[in-house]
Amino acid sequence: MKRKVWKLIARPDGTNFEEALELVEEDISDPVNGQIQIKLKIISMDAGTRMWMSDRQDSYQPPIDLGSSMVGVCLAEITKSSNPSFKEGDLVRGFGEWADFANVDSESFLVLEKGLDHDEAYLSALGLNGWTAYVGVMEVGKPKKGENFLVSAAAGATGSLAGQIAKKAGCRVIGLAGSQEKCDWLVNDLGFDIAINYKIEDLDSALKKHCPDGVDIYFDNVAGDILDTVMQNLALNARIPLCGLLAQYNKKGAKLPGPDNFDQLLMKRATITGFFCPDFLDDGPRIESMLSEWYKEGSLKFKADITEGLENVLISYKKIFTGENIGKTLVKL
Amino acid sequence: MKRKVWKLIARPDGTNFEEALELVEEDISDPVNGQIQIKLKIISMDAGTRMWMSDRQDSYQPPIDLGSSMVGVCLAEITKSSNPSFKEGDLVRGFGEWADFANVDSESFLVLEKGLDHDEAYLSALGLNGWTAYVGVMEVGKPKKGENFLVSAAAGATGSLAGQIAKKAGCRVIGLAGSQEKCDWLVNDLGFDIAINYKIEDLDSALKKHCPDGVDIYFDNVAGDILDTVMQNLALNARIPLCGLLAQYNKKGAKLPGPDNFDQLLMKRATITGFFCPDFLDDGPRIESMLSEWYKEGSLKFKADITEGLENVLISYKKIFTGENIGKTLVKL
CATH class of the missing domain: 3.90.180.10 (Medium-chain alcohol dehydrogenases, catalytic domain)
Incomplete structure (x- = not known):
């Protein structure tokens, strides 16, 4: 054969x-x-x-x-x-x-x-993206009700699920995406509170407008320039679950200089944590059944x-x- | 008057x-x-x-x-x-x-x-340096017995106490300092396991030699180039309590580019956390009495x-x- x-x-x-x-x-x-x-x-x-x-x-x-x-x-x-x-x-x-x-x-x-x-x-929703979103939001981000939750590549497979899970945890959810169509989908279909088209809006101004008290959780799928800008807009005790480095993968040498404004980690007593969902395999059955329940009730949508x-x-x-x-x-x- | x-x-x-x-x-x-x-x-x-x-x-x-x-x-x-x-x-x-x-x-x-x-x-030992060392090691670093604990500016007021506290927690303690005199003090008087004179030794090689399995906790007082090098030598699930930015304070503009090898945060599922000891004032009496006890019994030395x-x-x-x-x-x- x-x-x-x-x-x-x-x-x-x-x-x-x-x-x-x-x-x-x-x-x-x-x-x-x-x-x-x-x-x-x-x-x-x-x-x-x-x-x-x-x-x-x-x-x-x-x-x-x-x-x-x-x-x-x-x-x-x-x-x-x-x-x-x-x-x-x-x-x-x-x-x-x-x-x-x-x-x-x-x-x-x-x-x-x-x-x-x-x-x-x-x-x-029920695969690695769902798991990654769940682990990043709940285990690493540790959301509290009313906190500002920001996610990059928000219309992507993981980001879109992360935003919905943060919403379930009671956060105010802001998504970053690169087109009007994506932004509309986030707000109208997925229930995000705000979507920012970072390709046409100035991200720093938009964050200062929408999160004047700073970002509490930044679920980062991309690193690079967007992370730099978010670093200037952190709330005290902010958490950054670092999920991926999309801005980086195609670069030669693959060394990513860390964020400018790195010192804001100290000023804001913030935390960046790299995570990798296979590390949480032991907790798989619990995560899988929760995701499955949400999906079946229609509150965990994907495209x-x-x-x-x-x-x-x-x-x-x-x-x-x-x-x-x-x-x-x-x-x- | x-x-x-x-x-x-x-x-x-x-x-x-x-x-x-x-x-x-x-x-x-x-x-x-x-x-x-x-x-x-x-x-x-x-x-x-x-x-x-x-x-x-x-x-x-x-x-x-x-x-x-x-x-x-x-x-x-x-x-x-x-x-x-x-x-x-x-x-x-x-x-x-x-x-x-x-x-x-x-x-x-x-x-x-x-x-x-x-x-x-x-x-x-009983003041802000003692508190900072305690909080950074115990609350942020969360040491486990046998882990490799590295501290920069190890002969400084906070670093020297941090190393002694990590030793009490059962870690293998490695200090970075800039002279032979300081290194001798760390090992001979304070009980550090290893001291590296980063001004004459190649730090990357020294870390690879002394921590072939990587650094579990890096208590960072300086950021800058030393952090860059440590980022290449992290163990899985490493924690970096970021205490200070000594390498940075005198620079104009005061923007510190983040560490190269930033992506190692993701590869090693590591965490960097900025912390500030006044945030832990509520827990002051407990910390103060512990430090005082250690100091009086002679196991928390300072110069x-x-x-x-x-x-x-x-x-x-x-x-x-x-x-x-x-x-x-x-x-x-």
């Missing part, structure tokens, strides 16, 4: 993924030694995987070797199994490849309860930006970095 | 305090409306007050107006009182002026139990760098920034 899979053949320069990745056809054998064979249904596009395409060694994952398959979280159906606990037809989620079929270790896959109205939810076809995966992946996407960026096979 | 007092007459450029401060003689009246008149015995020299000499508005205290008295923590004796709860002859500590006599609000002064072997302890005479206060103050001092820098009147 043959399968198609994207291979990393060079370290990409910026968002020039076309030169770095190649879709190849190769043989796939039957699964053995407890492995399962999966047919991929949806592949999640995540900014964090960009780092593994580079050759830096000091990230939280080693780089992907040149010639190896590109990896990502996926929703899939089991087609063959060499592990009796995993059955043909089961719906599973885990860390797979950018491929149509793959043999994977069953232990790193989770069998899901079927029957959600949208399969996309398994990879967004999916779906591209069809494995051959179009690069079109989809690039959207994360250009900001064309709204909500969760996915490829459906 | 006349008194002598240092007045701020210009914003200092770097450590050129001679041009910025002037010792003047002026009249002092009897205290009224609950004030007390104090005769200063010892004045504490603290790096943090340098910021108030500049005109920046975004610090945790407003700038000192030109023409006003220079301020600092002091140990004093009450000479006259208009508040029945404060008696002539009482020993007090509080926020006073760089002067020989002063009328001050009694509420901001604390009457001390007399009888310590060294008056200097009231302004170091004082004493300059005699109010007229020599600038000689003493400058030592904090040039690194000539060992331990707590004080002026005795």
Whole structure:
């Protein structure tokens, strides 16, 4: 049997993924030694995987070797199994490849309860984005009622969920996004209190207007210039859950100078904490069931930006970095 | 009656305090409306007050107006009182002026139990430095037994106490200091496990050698280049209590670019927290009695760098920034 899979053949320069990745056809054998064979249904596009395409060694994952398959979280159906606990037809989620079929270790896959109205939810509100949003807001941000909660990349897959969860915790929620369409979605559909289009508004003035007493929690997905500006607008005892470095991933060298106004950490007795949701896996069942309950009652909304076809995966992946996407960026096979 | 007092007459450029401060003689009246008149015995020299000499508005205290008295923590004796709860002859500590006599609000002064072997302890191990060290290590750093605890400006008034407190908490304590004499003091007298002379050793190599698994807690008194280097050597879930910005206070503009390797916060799921010991005043009695017990049993040592005479206060103050001092820098009147 043959399968198609994207291979990393060079370290990409910026968002020039076309030169770095190649879709190849190769043989796939039957699964053995407890492995399962999966047919991929949806592949999640995540900014964090960009780092593994580079050759830096000091990230939280080693780089992907040149010639190896590109990896990502996926929703899939089991087609063959060499592990009796995993059955043909089961719906599973885990860390797979950018491929149509793959043999994977069953232990790193989770069998899901079927029957959600949208399969996309398994990879967004109820997937890693939901977890990341929950952990960043509740465990790291520690929100208190009435606090000003700010989130960057607010119309992104994680940011949009973070804002909704902060709203549940009683915060006044302000989102940063790069278009009027995104801002409208945040306020009108997701219930954000305020959305700031940072591409046309002056962010410093907007924050001073909307948060004259400062930002209590800044859920940061991007770092870079936006973080610099937010640092000038912190409330006393502010918390900054640092979720991602989107402004940074495509830069050469990948060293990100820290925020100017770094001294405001001391002036405002503020805290920045980097976090990584797999660290909270032990608490997974509790988080998952809470997210699932919120999703089913309709209070945890998401939007999916779906591209069809494995051959179009690069079109989809690039959207994360250009900001064309709204909500969760996915490829459906 | 006349008194002598240092007045701020210009914003200092770097450590050129001679041009910025002037010792003047002026009249002092009897205290009224609950004030007390104090005769200063010892004045504490603290790096943090340098910021108030500049005109920046975004610090945790407003700038000192030109023409006003220079301020600092002091140990004093009450000479006259208009508040029945404060008696002539009482020993007090509080926020006073760089002067020989002063009328001050009694509420901001604390009457001390007399009888310590060294008056200097009231302004170091049992004063703000002791508190700052305690809060930074125990409340912010949250040390666990066996963790690697690193402190910069380790031979300074706060750093030397922080290291001793971390040692009590079961940490392996590494101090950074700028001379062999200081390093010897840390290891031989204070019980630090390791001292690194960062002026002659390559800090990155030294940290990799002494902490191959990374630094768990970095008590930072200086920020700047040293923080940059430590950021490359963090353990997973490292905590950085940010106590001060010594490398920064004398710079014009006073904007401190954040640490390079800022992204290591995310990679290592680390936390930086700015803290300010007056925020913990409510917990003061507990902290004070603990410090006092340790001090009396001889396990919280300090060294004082004493300059005699109010007229020599600038000689003493400058030592904090040039690194000539060992331990707590004080002026005795």
